[in-house]
Amino acid sequence: MNRQMTGRLLRSVAAAVVTISVLAVPALAATSGPSDVAARLAGLPTLPCDPQGANSRDGQLAATLNGELTGTLADSMTAYRTSCARVVVKAVHDRGLSERAAVIAITTTIVESTLKNVDGGDATSIGLFQQQNGWGSRENRLKPVWATNAFLDAMEHAYPGGSWQTSPIGDVCQEVQRYGPPHP
Numbered sequence: 001m002n003r004q005m006t007g008r009l010l011r012s013v014a015a016a017v018v019t020i021s022v023l024a025v026p027a028l029a030a031t032s033g034p035s036d037v038a039a040r041l042a043g044l045p046t047l048p049c050d051p052q053g054a055n056s057r058d059g060q061l062a063a064t065l066n067g068e069l070t071g072t073l074a075d076s077m078t079a080y081r082t083s084c085a086r087v088v089v090k091a092v093h094d095r096g097l098s099e100r101a102a103v104i105a106i107t108t109t110i111v112e113s114t115l116k117n118v119d120g121g122d123a124t125s126i127g128l129f130q131q132q133n134g135w136g137s138r139e140n141r142l143k144p145v146w147a148t149n150a151f152l153d154a155m156e157h158a159y160p161g162g163s164w165q166t167s168p169i170g171d172v173c174q175e176v177q178r179y180g181p182p183h184p
Contacts, residue, residue, distance in 0.1 A: 006061065009089045014068060015099075046080070049083050049128070112130040126141050131151075155172060
């Protein structure tokens with residue numbers, strides 16, 4: 001991972017954490033918090049986010065982030081969770097979208113799955129974004145790059161003309177998850 005991507009990852013995760021815990025975004029406060037989600041998803045199997053698995057750099061970045069995180073997210077970053085964040089941030093970057101899009105996506109995954117590619121959840125929800133059947137096949141929803149792109153497609157559909165760039169982050173996260181995938 002190059003220095004530029006490392007910077008994007010650190011800024012995106014840090015901004016997502018601020019969005020959730022410091023700002024107490026009203027739209028996100030209405031949902032269960034990360035500790036509630038962790039309890040709900042405890043014991044469910046997780047799948048790798050990166051086919052190569054977490055690497056030593058992911059572990060180093062997790063340690064850096066743990067030095068910054070507070071509240072229920074304090075000391076919660078692991079090499080695995082950092083690898084999941086890395087895959088999401090890279091998918092956003094590969095699409096040519098801004099770091100704000102990465103913050104929105106990471107914020108959503110923290111709230112929905114505590115940054116874990118979970119093989120289970122409420123009803124038919126699975127994966128990092130806890131996407132239900134209407135989002136796509138089970139296999140695709142468990143592929144972090146595919147799931148991130150599906151989320152971004154829905155975001156761009158729900159917020160035409162790039163209006164997601166100026167809308168409150170928590171509102172965008174909640175609306176995209178509620179709205180679901182674009183319908184023809």
